[in-house]
Every structure is written in C-alpha cells, then in structure tokens.
C-alpha cells in the first residue's frame with residue numbers, strides 16, 4: 001500500500017474496506033496526473049492539461065439515482081426524483097462492490113464540502129480512476145496537508161466505474177447506480193465514468209442535510225462586487241443554462257459556479273473548483289474559461305483533439321455535447337479566496353427557453369420569484385443527460401430537480417423567507433432562444449445577456465422604463481444602452497408575431513398545468529402570482 005498523507009487511524013482498512021490492492025491516499029495534482037497517464041486513462045494535453053474520454057458513459061440519467069429507504073429519512077425524502085432503494089438491496093450492492101474491488105488499485109481524497117467551516121462536511125472520495133481523484137480534488141475544497149493528520153471522514157463515496165449493478169439483485173433500474181445511504185453515511189457509484197456524478201452526489205447530500213439546519217441549498221453560481229462581499233448575486237440554473245459562463249465576469253469576484261448555500265451569514269460555495277461546458281467555447285466570449293483548457297492538471301473530459309498537435313476541437317460533439325473542463329477556482333483570475341459572500345442583493349434565475357418566448361430579462365416580485373423557482377421552467381440542453389440530443393423544454397423544480405432530495409416547497413420557503421426578509425431583487429433571464437424556437441431562432445447572444453446582467457447588478461437597469469408582459473405578468477425593460485431594443489421584446493424578433501402569440505399561449509398553459517401540483521403547499525401571494 002502506498003500511504004500518502006492520511007490519518008493512520010482513518011485508512012480504508014480502518015473503515016472496514018479491506019482486501020484492496022494499492023491504495024493511494026491524498027496524492028497531490030502532479031502525482032495524480034502522472035498516475036492517470038501511466039494507467040492509460042488519458043493523456044497529457046497542452047500546458048499539462050489531462051485529456052480523457054469516457055466512451056459510452058458521457059452523461060447522467062435520472063434513472064440511475066437512488067436514496068436508501070431508511071427510517072431516518074423516509075418522511076422527508078422527495079421520492080419522485082430520488083427513487084427509494086431497499087436497505088437490504090443496498091447492503092448486497094455494497095458487499096458485491098467490495099468483492100469486485102478486491103486486489104484493485106484505488107485513489108482516496110479526503111476533502112471538505114462547504115467553504116463555511118461551521119457547515120462543511122468532511123468527505124472521503126474513493127475512486128477507481130486516478131483522474132476522478134484529480135477531478136474531485138479540483139472540485140471540492142482541499143484541506144491543508146497538516147489538516148489531513150486529524151481528518152475524520154463523516155461520509156464516504158465509493159466510485160467504481162468497472163462494476164455493473166444487477167437490477168434484480170440490487171434493486172436498481174439499470175446497471176448504472178448512484179445511491180445515498182443516510183444511515184451508513186455512504187454513497188455508492190457504479191458503472192459510469194461521467195465525472196459529474198462525483199460532485200453531484202455530494203451536492204445532493206448537502207441539499208438534504210443543510211435545509212435541516214435552516215440553510216438554503218442552491219443549484220446556482222455566485223459572485224460579488226469586487227471589494228464588496230455584501231453586493232453578492234446568485235444565478236440559479238439547470239445544467240447548460242449559463243451559471244458558469246455568466247458568473248465568470250471580469251468585473252466581479254467569482255464565489256463559485258454551481259453549488260452554494262445561503263445561511264444566516266450569507267452565501268458560501270460548497271466547492272473549490274469549476275466544471276465548465278466546453279462545447280463551442282470561444283476565446284472571445286469566454287477568455288478565462290478558454291484559458292483553463294491548457295493549464296496544468298485541468299481535467300478536459302470528452303473533447304475530441306488532434307492526436308499529433310493535441311489541439312482541442314471545441315466544436316466537435318461527436319463523443320457528446322457534454323464536453324467539459326474541471327479546474328480549481330484559482331484558475332479564474334478574480335476568484336474569491338474564501339468562497340464566501342454576503343447575502344445576495346440580486347437573485348437571478350437562468351432559464352434556457354427553447355421556445356424563444358421569454359424575454360432576455362424580466363424583473364420579478366418576490367411572489368413571482370417563488371412561482372418561477374418552484375416551476376423551474378427551462379430546457380435540458382444536449383448532452384448532460386443521456387439521450388437528450390437537442391434542447392428539451394422541461395419544468396425542473398428549483399432549477400435542479402435531479403439534485404433536490406426534499407420536497408420543492410422546503411427549498412421554496414427557505415428562499416422566500418430570505419428574499420423577503422433581506423430585500424433581494426429577483427430576475428428571470430432567458431439564455432435560450434430568441435427570434436423563434438430552437439431550429440428557427442438563434443441562441444441569445446452572450447454579449448446581450450452579459451450587458452443586461454451588468455446593468456441589473458450595478459443597479460442601472462432599475463432606472464430604465466419597464467413594461468408589464470401581457471402573458472407572464474412580470475416587468476420587462478424596454479431599452480438599455482448597448483443592447484438591441486428589439487431583443488427586449490421577443491414578439492418583435494419573430495418573423496410571424498401571430499406564431500409568437502400562439503407559442504406564448506401554449507407556454508402559459510404549460511406553466512399552469514405544471515404548477516397545479518404545488519398549489520396545495522403554497523401561500524396565497526404565490527398563488528396570486530400564478531400564470532394562466
């Protein structure tokens with residue numbers, strides 16, 4: 001065994017995981033890159049980035065996710081998105097995985113999940129792939145080397161892509177499984193190489209634990225004004241809607257790109273790194289993210305590259321449209337050193353509207369914000385979810401349904417309390433289509449989205465004229481210097497305004513049908529803000 005830095009009383013043997021071959025504890029980046037290359041998991045790219053392809057397993061599927069039906073969580077889990085698994089089936093899966101793991105090499109990373117020392121979770125990630133170890137070392141928060149001597153993992157995640165589950169024996173739906181057991185404080189991941197599962201499983205866990213402590217857990221990015229942590233903003237959004245792109249704003253300090261908590265003290269990142277989409281990434285529109293793809297140890301996942309020159313092809317989606325790079329936060333020049341900010345002054349909900357109906361930005365009342373938060377109207381974009389090859393309109397509650405194990409109203413009420421008591425301004429931002437639906441219109445120009453967000457965050461947008469939208473009831477700016485005014489009125493961007501009206505009417509009906517499920521659980525003001 002190769003004992004790297006680890007508390008000797010906390011080896012895997014001490015945790016009852018015995019019989020493995022080599023175990024590498026807490027290797028640092030150069031050693032992980034070397035191990036991954038030596039083991040043939042991928043190759044060194046430009047600048048020392050690590051290039052890997054995960055073949056068939058390039059995305060997530062909601063079918064893979066489970067929470068074990070234990071008495072401690074049964075009444076509080078939202079089974080719809082996290083299917084129940086029988087504890088006995090979990091035990092069989094655990095035993096079979098450990099048997100399969102015998103004699104094989106594993107990589108252990110002991111990490112913190114949560115920048116706030118009072119709320120963080122000490123997590124041990126056990127990965128079969130060296131590059132998964134590298135990925136999660138970028139993505140979670142790295143303890144100081146000295147802190148490892150006393151590190152005691154509270155939760156353990158075992159990720160073994162070479163193990164295939166058996167639905168009949170393990171109580172799952174396919175041979176891929178991601179399952180959380182709150183009694184055993186153990187997460188098992190099998191038969192997927194998608195690196196995103198490593199981070200999203202820990203996210204799901206925190207999304208369960210933190211609301212129990214009165215802390216709002218959010219699928220959002222966050223930043224704050226330079227030199228003023230109190231001027232913070234959060235950007236909710238399902239995968240591919242622009243959390244990473246829009247939070248990496250050179251005029252603001254980046255807190256994080258994907259997972260945050262909102263406590264009595266303010267905002268804090270769960271993570272220590274970013275996981276950006278790289279499909280069609282351009283150095284002009286996103287220079288900082290582009291630059292990370294050739295930095296040392298950045299994990300470049302599923303991108304096609306020239307075998308000789310190692311040049312990355314940003315436009316090639318032949319492996320998947322879910323091409324990614326994972327890098328530590330400090331690779332973005334103006335990232336926060338603490339991962340913490342004040343209470344958000346602005347709450348932004350990013351929606352990728354594939355119908356091309358919603359305006360590029362709208363101001364919401366707190367009740368409208370709650371309505372849109374619970375509705376979560378957006379699109380699944382190509383690639384992240386297996387089988388989704390073009391934008392697929394969806395209502396993903398809390399803008400992150402796959403990761404929210406409690407009932408949506410739990411998150412909704414926490415958010416509503418914070419928005420109303422702290423007086424945050426709320427916005428809905430369409431980063432999806434304009435000028436027509438997907439197929440006829442075009443994607444909202446990033447430049448326009450950025451200009452509108454800059455004006456919303458610096459307060460100047462509040463000074464322009466707003467109109468009330470006849471379909472959705474929210475307020476829409478009619479002009480902003482530097483943004484083509486016609487973009488602000490989506491109806492005028494369509495070649496056929498009558499077709500716009502018909503599509504808007506359909507969307508209003510979709511909102512109403514979807515929202516019926518929340519009506520029994522919500523307050524009168526949110527009911528009054530309902531559309532349709």
Ligand SMILES: Nc1ncnc2c1ncn2[C@@H]1O[C@H](COP(=O)(O)OP(=O)(O)O)[C@@H](O)[C@H]1O
Pocket residue numbers: 237238239240241242243244245246257275276277278279280281430431432443444445446447449
């Ligand atoms: N108007 C827009 N706003 C934000 N992103 C856009 C826009 N138009 C196109 N994009 C693209 O959409 C993708 C957004 O991905 P990303 O920011 O990683 O999403 P998330 O972090 O929410 O998963 C990027 O590839 C970005 O280039």
Ligand SMILES: C=C(OP(=O)(O)O)C(=O)O
Pocket residue numbers: 060196197200237238239240258275384
């Ligand atoms: C990593 C994912 O999402 P995001 O793009 O929001 O980070 C995911 O959904 O697998």
